[in-house]
Amino acid sequence: MANISKFTDKWVLVIDDMEGMRSQLRMSLTNSGFAKLHIVANIREALERMASNRYDVILCDYSLGDSTDGQQFLEHLRTNDLISRNTIFVMITAEQAYEKVVAASECAPDDYLLKPFTAGQFNARLEKLLERQEYFAGIDKAADAKDWTRVIAECDKALPARNKYFIELCKTKAAALMHSNRPQEAADLYREVLALRPIGWARLGLARALAMQGKKDEAQQLSQEILADSPQFMAAYDFLGGLLSSSGDKKAALDVLQKARAVSPGTMNRIRELSTLAVSTGQPELAESVMRQTLQKHKFSPVRQVQDYAILSKALANQGKADEALNVVADARKDFRDEHSQVILAVTESVAHRAAGNDEQAEAALAKAMAGDINQLPAETVTAIADACFALGKEDEANKFLRHAIQNNPEDASIRNKVHDVLIAAGKETTEADAMIEDSTQEIIRINNEGVRKAEAGQFDEAVELLCEAADRLPNNLQIVGNAALVIALSLVKKGNDPQMLARCLRYRDAIVKKTPDYPKIAQIDSQLRLLQPARSGQ
Amino acid sequence: MNELYAAVIHDVKNQLAELALRLGDRANAQQEMNIAMNAARRLTEMLLAIRQESEQLSVTPDSVDTADFLSILAAEYRELFPALTIDIDTAHAPAFAFFDDALVRLALSNALHNACRSAKRHVKLAAREQDRMLVLEVADDGPGFPDAMLANMGDTPTSASSRGTGLGLYLARKIAELHELEGRCGRIELSNNGGAVFRMFLP
Numbered sequence: 001m002a003n004i005s006k007f008t009d010k011w012v013l014v015i016d017d018m019e020g021m022r023s024q025l026r027m028s029l030t031n032s033g034f035a036k037l038h039i040v041a042n043i044r045e046a047l048e049r050m051a052s053n054r055y056d057v058i059l060c061d062y063s064l065g066d067s068t069d070g071q072q073f074l075e076h077l078r079t080n081d082l083i084s085r086n087t088i089f090v091m092i093t094a095e096q097a098y099e100k101v102v103a104a105s106e107c108a109p110d111d112y113l114l115k116p117f118t119a120g121q122f123n124a125r126l127e128k129l130l131e132r133q134e135y136f137a138g139i140d141k142a143a144d145a146k147d148w149t150r151v152i153a154e155c156d157k158a159l160p161a162r163n164k165y166f167i168e169l170c171k172t173k174a175a176a177l178m179h180s181n182r183p184q185e186a187a188d189l190y191r192e193v194l195a196l197r198p199i200g201w202a203r204l205g206l207a208r209a210l211a212m213q214g215k216k217d218e219a220q221q222l223s224q225e226i227l228a229d230s231p232q233f234m235a236a237y238d239f240l241g242g243l244l245s246s247s248g249d250k251k252a253a254l255d256v257l258q259k260a261r262a263v264s265p266g267t268m269n270r271i272r273e274l275s276t277l278a279v280s281t282g283q284p285e286l287a288e289s290v291m292r293q294t295l296q297k298h299k300f301s302p303v304r305q306v307q308d309y310a311i312l313s314k315a316l317a318n319q320g321k322a323d324e325a326l327n328v329v330a331d332a333r334k335d336f337r338d339e340h341s342q343v344i345l346a347v348t349e350s351v352a353h354r355a356a357g358n359d360e361q362a363e364a365a366l367a368k369a370m371a372g373d374i375n376q377l378p379a380e381t382v383t384a385i386a387d388a389c390f391a392l393g394k395e396d397e398a399n400k401f402l403r404h405a406i407q408n409n410p411e412d413a414s415i416r417n418k419v420h421d422v423l424i425a426a427g428k429e430t431t432e433a434d435a436m437i438e439d440s441t442q443e444i445i446r447i448n449n450e451g452v453r454k455a456e457a458g459q460f461d462e463a464v465e466l467l468c469e470a471a472d473r474l475p476n477n478l479q480i481v482g483n484a485a486l487v488i489a490l491s492l493v494k495k496g497n498d499p500q501m502l503a504r505c506l507r508y509r510d511a512i513v514k515k516t517p518d519y520p521k522i523a524q525i526d527s528q529l530r531l532l533q534p535a536r537s538g539q
Numbered sequence: 540m541n542e543l544y545a546a547v548i549h550d551v552k553n554q555l556a557e558l559a560l561r562l563g564d565r566a567n568a569q570q571e572m573n574i575a576m577n578a579a580r581r582l583t584e585m586l587l588a589i590r591q592e593s594e595q596l597s598v599t600p601d602s603v604d605t606a607d608f609l610s611i612l613a614a615e616y617r618e619l620f621p622a623l624t625i626d627i628d629t630a631h632a633p634a635f636a637f638f639d640d641a642l643v644r645l646a647l648s649n650a651l652h653n654a655c656r657s658a659k660r661h662v663k664l665a666a667r668e669q670d671r672m673l674v675l676e677v678a679d680d681g682p683g684f685p686d687a688m689l690a691n692m693g694d695t696p697t698s699a700s701s702r703g704t705g706l707g708l709y710l711a712r713k714i715a716e717l718h719e720l721e722g723r724c725g726r727i728e729l730s731n732n733g734g735a736v737f738r739m740f741l742p
Contacts, residue, residue, distance in 0.1 A: 018553070024560035031564065063549075094552040114641070116556035116579045118572065119563045120618030124611045164635050167602030197637040197720070199601055230597060 006130060007033040007123075010056040014039040015046045015073075016092070017065045025059070028119045032126075043073045047082075047302055055087055056133070057126065062093035062112075068301040071107075075267045076303040078107045086140035088129045106235045106267075135165060139172060149518035151176035167193060174205055180518070181411075183212035200226065204236050211243055219243060234264055241273060246417050248430075250281045261290075268294070268303050275311045279318060280421055287315035306332055306341040310348040310384070322356030343369050344381055350388045362392055370397070375475055379405040383418045390426035398426070399436070406440040408474040444470070448480055451487060460491035464501075471508060478512055482521035485509045489528035497532055505529070548582050555579040563618075573619045580648060584706055587645065591713050598639040598717045605632040605666035605673070608640065612647055613664055620655040623662055631667035638673070638718055638741050646714045649707030650677040650737040657681030657735060672723075675739045683731035692729055715739050 012034050016022045022039050029037055038053065040046050042064060049055075062070040070091050077083045091112040111129055113122065133140075139158075142150035155173035159166065170193050177186035187209035193202040203226050211219035223240040226233055237260030245253035257274040260266060266274075271294050278287035291312040298304050309332035316325035329349045336345070346369035353362035366388050374382060382405045389398035402419045409415040416437055423433035447470050454463035464487050470477070471484035485508035488501050505525070512519050555575050562572040590596045606629040613625045654662045658679035665676040688705070692712070708727070715725035720742035728738040 018557075020557045021553075021560075024557055024564075027564050028560050094549050094556065114583070115552055116559035116576060118559060118576065118615050118618050121611060121615035124614030128607050128611065162634055164602075164604035164607065166635055197600060197602075199637070200599060201601075230599070232597065 006127065008035050010034065010130070011036045011053060012038070012057045012059065013046060013049055013053075013055045014059045015041075015043060015064070015070070016059075016061040017041055017063075018061070021061065028122065032119060032123050043068055043076075044300075044302060046073070050082060054084070057088045057090065057129075058083070059090050059092060059113075060109075062091050062095065068298050068303050072267055072298075072303050074109055075107045075269065079269065081144075084140060085143045086133055086137055088126075088133055090125075090129070106238065106269075132165070136172075139169075143172070143176070145517055146179070146515075147517040148176040148180040152180070167196075167199075171201065171205075174202075174209075178205075178208060178212065181212075183209040187213070200230060200233055200236075204233070204239060207236075207239060211239075216243060216247055232263055234260060234266070234270075237263075238270055238273070241277075245273075245277060246413065250277050253277055254281055254283070268298075268305075268308075272305075272308065272311065275308075275315065279311065279315050280425065284315040284318040287311060288319070291315065304335070306336040306344050307380075309336075310344050313348045313352055317352045317355035320355060322352050325352035325355065339372065340377065340381065343372060343377060344384065347381070347384045347388045351391055354388075354391045359392065362388075366392060366394075374401070374404060375408075375473075379409045379412065379415045379476075380418060383415070383422050386419075387422045387425065390422070398422075402436070403440040403443075404474070406437060407444040408476045410441065410444065410477055410479065444474070444477065444480065448483060451483055455487045455490055458494075460487065460494060463487045464491055468504070475511065476515075478516060478519055478521075481508045482512055482519065482525070485512070485525045486521060486528065489525050489532075493528055493531045502532070545586075548586060552579050552582055555582075569619055569621055576615075576619060577652060580645075580652065581706075583645060584649065584710055587642075587710055588706060591710065596642075596713065596717065598642055598714070600637045600639050600718065602635045603638055603640050604634075605629055605636050605675070608644070609664045609666060609675075612644065612651060615648075616651050616655050616662075620658075623655055623658055623660060625655075625662045625664065628663065628665040629667075633668050633673070636666075636673045636741070639714070642714045642717075643675070643739070643741070646707075646711035646739065647675060647677065649711060650739075653707070654679035654681070654735060654737065669740075672725075672740045672742055675741070677737040678732070678734060680734040682734075684729050684735045689729050689731070692727065711737075711739065715741065718742060 012029060014022065014025050014029070014037070016025060016039075019041075022041065026037060026039050038049050038055075040049060046058075046060075060070040060073060064070060064073070068076075070093075074089060074091070077089075083089065088111075089109045091109040092115060093112055094115040110132075111125060113125065139151055139154045142148075142154060152173055155169050155176070159169050159173070170189055174186045174189040174193075177183070177189065187206055190202045190206040190209060193199060194206065203222065207219045207222040207226070210216075210222065220240065220243055223236050223243065226236045227240065230236075237256055241253045241256040241260070244250070244256060254274065254277040257270060257277065260270060261274065271290060275287040275291045278284065278290070291308060295304060295308060295312065309328050313325040313328040313332075316322075316328060326349065329345050329352060332341070332345055346365045350362045350365035350369065353359070353365060366385075369385050369388065377385075382401050386398040386401035386405070389395075389401065402422065405415055406419055419437055420433050423436060424430065428436075447466060451463045451467040451470075454460075454466065464484070467480060467484035467487055471481045474480055485505045488505035488508075492498060492501060492505070509522065509525050509529075512522060555578060559572055559575045559579070562568040562575060587596060606627070609627045609629065613627055617623075617625050651662070651664070654677050658681045661680045663676070663678045665674075665678070667674050667676075688708070691705070692708075708729075712727045715727050718725035718741045723742040725739065725741040728740065730736045730738075
């Protein structure tokens, strides 16, 4: 058979909870020429396999018993970057209705197979998918590295052929433009696709691009139109909910997500968003019931996050059920033992103790949460610590954490929204919250500009000191870190090489490359470093 | 729809899936596999018909390569009907077309299944562009459609005939009609020309 050579070196992972299907799939795949096969019964085993092996193809049954389903598993893999974009993910399902949910969801599999299927049909599909895998290999590799500039360049090379992948290339390029903060070009490209056919994902893409351009009303109207036309378009609910929430209309956002939940029980991300909104709009009962039900269903499943327990505990604490809130924390501690989880649970515990009136224990728990290195924590956790600080009347500490969250994530609107939420929950006026956020933002811009100005004036030592101090404090602020690397490089060129400073410069540079390989400042830093080349190679 | 019914149908399809794979591993069990696959397709059609009646059937068009689409369909039926030759003609098909892959696949599998059952030796699948419509065609060299079916054109599911209950044809017509672009709707056409010819026109 012609396809034997094509399949034989491909690594395949099969996930199916039914013993009969597992052994049949094993036999069929072997007959089709697949030699490198791993077959598992549940997603826990799948994740263990995936930790040590890179698969070309994953075949996953949609229904995996009573627990987490295949779609939730795929969402988990994609949101946590656990599989390459180039890995073929095929969902196997007996339900025709599944296709509707999936076509309209954020994480669609590469293909799905409706049961029953014959080996001939299966092989023919896999051949097409492997052909696509090869065609997109370069683009997917760049996307995995989050090198959006290269994704766009590769798409531009392929687009003029207008072959069968044309529309998918448009979709990929538009998504990369969005990642690169180029919403105008993304909107133009989505409109180009829409001129050919009003496809759902292109309409939603356009709505996203409009929102990114600040045209929130247009974005909102468009997503409402999409939902009127296709009430099963789950991703459109999520987008509209997020849009409403970010413009401060949390009640309306919650309504939208409730409607979504009525259509489809939903993914973990939606449940998290919904419960969080319910807590912040004063409906802890709703948050409790949704999250309890979800955690019950996903008992022992790896798609759970420690934050899910934190939300549930907070919903309980807000209802005055402090004991239950503390029980939830104790439950979570059994499953989540890493350092970051300990911080989140300490914060959660502090809030629960505060609700019970045990301020001493609340203080002790919070002290544990505050003890670690703030730069090792995601900004969301930092805002949660601030929230607990406010609850115990520690305004200065709370503000310090919030300022850090903003200054360390200058491009992240969702973090600014989180900070805003925490300030409002602490009883601040909207104007006060806005002023605090603006002040924090301006402070770091001032530091940046002053550093650059000093460098331009030739005061390199001062510029380096100012920017390095800020860069070490805010390692996620790429503008600061980039400028710190750049002024060191300029100073080395001007004043002669210094191995220690060069090492520091490279450390900053490499940190940026790791986060954003196509960050424009890297080229500037590198061109200065090249001027040092003789000294560098002499080391 | 009643969730229990859906769960039972789901379960039956799972069992048929296992059966089909087991049969696929045996030599000369094509006819048995054929029966299992057909039974499963009938269940799917029934579920879709129920959704269609309660107006819950909607199409989600996306870009599809017709050559790939037809070759996957042909691969399945070549396996089920090894005595027939199934040819594909996409010489005049567009580079990419827009339709709901899953629903159109179901409609065409029904047409292809009937064609394979009636054909003497040859079945032909074709895709081409005609008057700003995509035409998907299934033609066989059998005795052709009975007159009653030509007159009815999938208007209503008819009583059982040599070519099935007509439910598949009825659904194919509905699926075609749900594809709409700028006021133009899809449709199906049946004719006899040296055998039965099924055509689906999509805007």
